[in-house]
Amino acid sequence: MNVSSQKKNKRFPSLVLLLSSLILIMFFVTLSTGVIPISPMEVIQTLLLQGTDQQELVLFDFRLPRIVLAILIGAGLSVSGVILQAVTHNELAEPGILGINTGAGLAVVLFIYFFQDTLGANMSTFVMPLFALIGALLAALLIYVIAWKNGVSPIRLVLVGIGVNAGFSAALIIFQLQMDPQNFRQATVWLSGDIWNPGWMSVLALLPWILILSSYALYKSSVLNVLHMGDDVAAGLGAKVEKERRILLIIAVGLAGASVAAGGAIAFLGLIVPHIVRKLIGPLHQYIIPVSTLMGALLLMTADAIGRNILTPTQVPVGIVVSILSAPYFVYLLMKSK
Numbered sequence: 001m002n003v004s005s006q007k008k009n010k011r012f013p014s015l016v017l018l019l020s021s022l023i024l025i026m027f028f029v030t031l032s033t034g035v036i037p038i039s040p041m042e043v044i045q046t047l048l049l050q051g052t053d054q055q056e057l058v059l060f061d062f063r064l065p066r067i068v069l070a071i072l073i074g075a076g077l078s079v080s081g082v083i084l085q086a087v088t089h090n091e092l093a094e095p096g097i098l099g100i101n102t103g104a105g106l107a108v109v110l111f112i113y114f115f116q117d118t119l120g121a122n123m124s125t126f127v128m129p130l131f132a133l134i135g136a137l138l139a140a141l142l143i144y145v146i147a148w149k150n151g152v153s154p155i156r157l158v159l160v161g162i163g164v165n166a167g168f169s170a171a172l173i174i175f176q177l178q179m180d181p182q183n184f185r186q187a188t189v190w191l192s193g194d195i196w197n198p199g200w201m202s203v204l205a206l207l208p209w210i211l212i213l214s215s216y217a218l219y220k221s222s223v224l225n226v227l228h229m230g231d232d233v234a235a236g237l238g239a240k241v242e243k244e245r246r247i248l249l250i251i252a253v254g255l256a257g258a259s260v261a262a263g264g265a266i267a268f269l270g271l272i273v274p275h276i277v278r279k280l281i282g283p284l285h286q287y288i289i290p291v292s293t294l295m296g297a298l299l300l301m302t303a304d305a306i307g308r309n310i311l312t313p314t315q316v317p318v319g320i321v322v323s324i325l326s327a328p329y330f331v332y333l334l335m336k337s338k
Helices: 003-009 012-032 040-047 053-088 100-114 121-147 154-177 181-193 200-219 221-227 231-236 241-263 269-281 285-309 318-336
Strands: none
Touching (some): 012 040, 012 053, 012 269, 012 285, 040 053, 053 154, 053 221, 053 241, 053 285, 100 121, 100 154, 100 181, 100 241, 121 154, 181 318, 200 221, 200 241, 200 285, 221 231, 221 241, 221 285, 231 241, 269 318, 285 318
16 A cells, blocks of 8 residues: 555544534534524424424424435445446446436336326335336346356446446336326436435335445455456455455445435436545545445435525425536546546
């Protein structure tokens, strides 16, 4: 490890402290703002169960679960991006570019088109995220099978992912054009990236996925360090490259699928967060994964707060805000990439 990397690694405690503090500040800012403003002091009183009935309803039933969901989705998409960039050796890889998010989106549009009216609104709330997760898994499986040729090379995996993404996008448009105006609008908002059904049941459904898979990704950080050096180097160091890549891809798809199921097709977050964190903290994944978790949570919570308040009472989908904030950095990456 060179001197520059050692200096970056020393930033880890200060970065964790800084991001944790910013998350806490945004937490109270987000709780205070909205259609019904609540002052910071009233927020504290309400959290201590000393607020009015209206304040408790707004905070506990609407804003708190939405904030927790934003934190979980941001963390899940960011860690998924970290894994995909490591196993593909491509710093432009992320669930959206590889077609995983679009696979989930296509499954949701098919569900709305064929089943939503039959099942009814209440049942659809619980079944639709399941379709999104299945769509993400099937998309990843399709990409892996097509990319397989006596093993899977990182470049082929990315190229196949981009091609599958384009195919799924075309299919999405075809089915959307067949929908009635109400379903078309619902599908469009979801595909733009919108925190779906922000309630405590959604939090409980998403929490185990993020906790378990992110923890396992951190456990595999040494493997990610080796794979990031390239297949030949990793094989030379004794790593079972194809087996480890397959396991890590499943973890990445699980994180992305669960996050997309709750938050819609949010693009770019899984791309820019790992890239920025790698610049700040260096190449070791035992540091990249925790810092990316915090930064992804902070960015999505901030984007959601902007989307809910910038055009009040109209809400802008969080995915659109993330895209607007991320687009300049994405263009910068493309210009810098060889």
